[in-house]
Amino acid sequence: MSDPTVPDKKPFLYVVVCASGIAGDVGKLITAAQEANWDVGVVATPQGLGFIDAEAVEAQTGYPIRSAWRLPGDPRPLPPADAIAVAPATFNTINKWAAGISDTLALGILCEAYGMGVPTVALPCLNSAQAAHPAYRRSLDRLREMGVLIGSWEPLRPGTAGGADRYRWEEALELLDSVAGTAR
Numbered sequence: 001m002s003d004p005t006v007p008d009k010k011p012f013l014y015v016v017v018c019a020s021g022i023a024g025d026v027g028k029l030i031t032a033a034q035e036a037n038w039d040v041g042v043v044a045t046p047q048g049l050g051f052i053d054a055e056a057v058e059a060q061t062g063y064p065i066r067s068a069w070r071l072p073g074d075p076r077p078l079p080p081a082d083a084i085a086v087a088p089a090t091f092n093t094i095n096k097w098a099a100g101i102s103d104t105l106a107l108g109i110l111c112e113a114y115g116m117g118v119p120t121v122a123l124p125c126l127n128s129a130q131a132a133h134p135a136y137r138r139s140l141d142r143l144r145e146m147g148v149l150i151g152s153w154e155p156l157r158p159g160t161a162g163g164a165d166r167y168r169w170e171e172a173l174e175l176l177d178s179v180a181g182t183a184r
């Protein structure tokens with residue numbers, strides 16, 4: 001039986017951030033997740049690091065951003081993930097993840113999440129020229145077969161303004177509610 005004097009440990013959400021022009025708004029997802037009772041840690045791709053305000057993200061989450069593998073013997077900077085939200089998910093990372101490529105820490109975590117049964121959702125952010133590539137459709141099919149829930153982003157033509165306003169960060173939490181209810 002749980003001790004009523006000890007607050008329940010919150011479930012831990014990894015937000016995987018890729019190198020998209022909208023990545024700088026990831027604080028919106030962190031805020032929404034924290035309001036929904038998640039503790040949050042950010043894992044950025046090496047390219048994605050350049051698109052976010054690392055200091056602000058670390059202040060908001062209270063955890064260091066992970067981007068590179070730790071050295072053997074170094075402590076784990078983040079607790080294990082109860083769920084993962086990839087947002088924004090780039091064309092590049094989606095295709096590599098689906099193909100089982102693990103050449104960034106973010107991809108390594110995502111590739112292992114399937115085998116470890118960690119509930120995972122992805123909100124793609126890419127343009128219609130990227131989405132037209134046959135590999136992209138196949139990658140989404142593969143990820144769905146793996147149980148990954150994919151957001152409803154409709155790609156815009158390259159160079160179209162206003163994408164950031166249409167990106168529904170909160171959809172990550174809506175999707176997680178349907179797959180990760182047991183983790184919370």
Ligand SMILES: Cc1cc2nc3c(=O)[nH]c(=O)nc-3n(C[C@H](O)[C@H](O)[C@H](O)COP(=O)(O)O)c2cc1C
Binds near residue numbers: 130
């Ligand atoms: C300003 C800028 C915005 C970009 N936005 C996107 C994007 O929204 N989606 C995408 O798939 N790629 C975008 N790219 C290209 C990615 O940054 C590039 O493919 C990168 O290699 C992705 O790396 P990652 O998947 O490891 O994060 C953008 C590049 C730049 C310079």
